[in-house]
Amino acid sequence: MATTLTAELTPELTPDFTAASHNLSVEQISRPSLSYWEDAWIRLKKNTRAIISLYIVIFLALFTLAGPLVWQVDPSLQDLNQISQAPSWPKTALLAAPYERWQPIILDDFPSEPDTFPDVIPAPDGLQTIGLATTQQIRLRWNPVVGAGGYSIYRNNHLPEGLNDLGLPLATTMGGNEISYEDRLNLEARKYYYSVVPTDGIDEGDKYVTLEVIPTIAITRAEATARGLISAASDLPEGASLTLHFHPFGTDYLGRDMLARLMEGARVSLFIGICAPFLFVLIGILYGGFAGYFGGQLDSTLMRFADFVVALPFLLFMILFKIAFGIGPGESGIIPMLIALVLLSWPGTARLVRGQVLQIRNNGYIDAARLLGAKNSYLVLRHILPNTMGVILVSLTFAVPGAIFTEAFLSFIGMGVAPPTPSWGSMCNEGVKTMLSHPHELIFPATFISVTVLAFNLLGDGLTEALDSRMRSR
Amino acid sequence: MLAYTMKRLMAGVITVWFIATATFVAMHMVPGDPLMNDKAVTAEIRKNLEIKYGLDKPVGEQYLIFMGNMLQGDFGISFTQQNRRVNDIIRDHFPVSATLGVLALFFATIGGVVWGALTAVYRNRLPDIIIMFMVILGISVPSFVFAALGQLLLVNINSALGFSLVPVAGWGTISHMLMPSLVLGLSTMALLTRLMRSSMLEVINEDYIKTAKAKGLSPLRIFFKHQLRNAILPVITILGPQIAAITTGGFVVELVFAIPGLGRYFVQAVQQLDYTVIMGTTVFFGAFLVLMVILVDILYGFIDPRVRLQ
């Protein structure tokens, strides 16, 4: 009790006991008054994650709408020189000479059938390429091995780890003196490992030699002309290099440009992802608002029906409705999917809006407005609708990722948009088949789906927080 | 409680009737004659089917026959697989889907509760931030991507080990089930984690936690007996709808992992326009989901005394 003083006059302290002049009755308003939306916007702006998401959404809109104007590549054009290309800078190719049939090298001074049968046939040496290895052809030769009655040639994408890991068997030459092989099988501009295993004419030995080959991209004059890389009258000499079409995001398994397809796919995915929620949220508002506003028997009947629709197994009925609405030849199936999605998704919003309307309807200010003679239409427009807007906006934001997911799911299991129309989901479906060798074909569309869904989810979280009236007091 | 259960079951029966009707209507909207579309139908089956379903009869009568058969639990004969009953197809393939789904739900619930509780305990600290980041990923990445990544992971693990530790695809043993059910449960797990976290944080601010502290209970006891127990309740209520979500994801996972489940069979039936299989599977799945939601609600009643006793 150190501060306790007795009520005695302390000489050194002479406080000013004149009355203070201050106004007691005026309450000070310490914070500026903000409207609901101003306040929500300020709070949303403070939420870094939500703002980044907002930028992502804006970027996606630009990517979808303005992208094709900037990147004018036909998404269905097949660039057969560059199939399943990983993303890279523009590639150059050699203008290859027209193909000439190549005679295999068969030695005259070496026996075709082995005359000695050693226990172990040694691996051949001197395995090398003949001429320039190009994507048109790779020509190999090696030195003959005593005791060999032929040679098996294998090709692999990685360095073989043993006899069982040599890769794709290409051929087996007939005779120990046939010491060359020409590979023209689907060559791409990537690293190959060729292995040669001598045989005794029937069985393969267990020694082999491996050669690493990286072919140069080469393209024939006819192909180059057909792709529009050179004009028909061009006198570009053979062996000259020319620049191939640029695919910044690589190409898919048919050589189609990934970037162009992602843009085209974004149109489909975002069209469904945004149109469907708008439609079913609108239906939900009308249905739920109607039920909630009028209440009573009508309300319970309407909501009972909504409950039934909710109980339908969603994905099964999506597929059922989609085939029920039918896809004609040449149609993409986007509209049937949209209708199916709207038909099955409206009850969520309807329930939400109904609940909100019921709650607002019971508020005192509605009764007060009614007592002052407000008409129904005025009540709905001035009081009920503005007060449900927050909830509606949030549910709309969360509906977008749901719809994008549904489209992706359906397209992934082959029940979505019909080929050749791309959507992110159908691109994933194609990409998953080649994911081991060409992961970019899966990674790009999957990333786009994930980032889009993420952005809308975080934006929805941000909006929920910003529009939550409980947060306003803070 | 009994009256409540009966009421729920009655409502469930009506819901299943609605699902069956909607299925019937949807199938009859498909353009063309179901039998004409399919070359696989021989004259013999066609005759049998026409008798069985009265396909020459008016739609109203067909509907009554359809409902009558369904009431007897008879889903008919497959259009594409001669003389194979839809009931047999469901019996053969549904247990696979159900096992997958139950395992996934198990992983999701355990994971969701544990992770959610952890994030709440470490609120706004590093473990919370890391787990919540994973949760956002889990919600935003579609399950087929997880399925593909899971498969990729298995391929890499197996090739690194030099033998097949866990099979990459197929069905049969426990080891077949692990990765698919984990992948299938991921998004639900993420959702439940989020819910559990907010539920835990809500409960920790409840007055009764303050009471428990004032009673002099140890933090551990408060956590388990008072906080966790009350926080789990809202998580249980959403399990019913989540079973439906897991079924949906099951289609994709069955496809990627080559699992002979009913979902994959349904997709195949749709591709072949096998009408009886489509209708039978849809109604069966619908009824199953309705039953599950009711079961979860009843289970919830047993856990929450406020529901049980009112």
Next chain:
Amino acid sequence: MSDRILEVDNLSVEFATYGGTVKAVRGVSFHVNRGETLAIVGESGCGKSVTVQAIMGIIPMPPGKITGGSARLNGKDILGLPAKQANQFRGVEIGMIFQDPMTSLNPTMTIGDQISETLMVHRGLSYKDASALAVQLLDKTKIAEAAKRAKQYPFEFSGGMLQRAMIAQSLACNPAVLMADEPTTALDVTIQAQILELMAELQRTENMSIILITHDLAVVARMADRVAVMYAGQIIESGSVDDIFYRSSHPYTLGLKEAMPSNKGDRDKKLSPILGSPPDLFHPPVGCGYFARCPYAMKVCEHQQPPEYLLAGDTTHQARCWLQHAGAPVNKRLYQTGANHAD
């Protein structure tokens, strides 16, 4: 001074929030004697609940923080102890009941289990013994059919019954002090009287001290032996119940009294509310916290904290007001004992 069971000295508590640091309790000192009732009175947000919760160690930390002071229970400092040590007195030597019985009991545990939990934890009783004792406790708080009620859940109880159960729970280990944080605020007026009566009766039989937190002067008048009036995180006046009601020495106490309806028959007398609102404790005023609302404010009040004056002729009556300074002008409505205005 001899029988002080709980003595709080210069307690300060802050809360770190988004908007800044709230200095909720600013140097509060009081004590409770054995067997007496101390009422802490004040309007919402004055820091009275925070004070007792800080003593109990149940304010969430963070955001809460005890920035100074001490609280001695039987001479031992109990402020800011870690959970393990704090649990040796929480629920054992100090019991606590809360404002809203509806939300203060675990909704998924039976009433009996919640009471026996305390007994099992602190007294090491078996579940069976603890349950039996829980029924006895419920019986003691005048809950009819206690054995049956013990097996019920909180939602099956009425508010008044729940508060009885809360009291039974807090009495489980025969505490020396019962802290009651607005125990009757959430209840009907008729139930309020019953609960207060029950508390008074149990106080007599168990010889407990009660710290009663309330904003209701009628409850104070009925229950308290001594009163501490809190405003803006400080005790601005304290003394016996007669001191506070009949010898009010602080303008705020006077204001509280005048805002309370009386049944003395003077119907024409208007209630006079205290104008304005309490100060923003994010930025507590430098001078007297009541300055902005005080009808007798002087220039000194704005810039200098008034010291705590012990009023002459009394051992416990204290007030924190410049008007108690010996040189301050005479104010006819206040009880003043300084040199200028000694009566």
